[in-house]
Amino acid sequence: MRFLHTMIRVGDLDRALEFFCGMLGLQEVRRTQNEKARYTLVYLAAPEDAAQAKENGAPTIELTHNWDEHAYAGGRNFGHLAFAVENIYDVCARLKAAGVTINRPPRDGHMAFVQSPDLISIELLQKGAPLPPTEPWVSAPNIGAW
Ligand SMILES: C[C@@H](O)C(=O)SC[C@H](NC(=O)CC[C@H](N)C(=O)O)C(=O)NCC(=O)O
Numbered sequence: 001m002r003f004l005h006t007m008i009r010v011g012d013l014d015r016a017l018e019f020f021c022g023m024l025g026l027q028e029v030r031r032t033q034n035e036k037a038r039y040t041l042v043y044l045a046a047p048e049d050a051a052q053a054k055e056n057g058a059p060t061i062e063l064t065h066n067w068d069e070h071a072y073a074g075g076r077n078f079g080h081l082a083f084a085v086e087n088i089y090d091v092c093a094r095l096k097a098a099g100v101t102i103n104r105p106p107r108d109g110h111m112a113f114v115q116s117p118d119l120i121s122i123e124l125l126q127k128g129a130p131l132p133p134t135e136p137w138v139s140a141p142n143i144g145a146w
């Protein structure tokens, strides 16, 4: 069995693509839409996974955009999507400058939490840092505290 993707529903596809592709650097690898059921699916992968993801050989995020749904309440049972990044401070500075909410700043240089336009929690981990962090860490506020 292989892990294929995580699906999240987004209220504004362009805003979600600006966040995940424009700011986090993911690449679109596939898109499909259903005119009758009025939705679009967009599959995103990390650049180094994109070639394999096109063949379903690497994990993707499946953005589901229901054309008639413009906002979703945060699912309290959903946790987060995690990405390893080259420089966690640079990424968080760029996101913060773009107006993204940083729920847990990268104080320890290991881990940070930010939130997507649809209130999905995004964990950023410094490439090369121990996973999970060996030192006790400050948890991000849970979804209810946002
Ligand atoms: C292609 C495969 O990766 C899918 O996940 S398609 C699953 C299908 N999605 C939809 O019908 C999208 C629109 C729907 N209104 C929705 O918001 O999900 C589906 O069965 N979705 C139901 C689900 O619970 O995921």
Ligand code: NI
Pocket (backbone or CB within 6 Å): 005, 007, 062
């Ligand atoms: Ni799916």
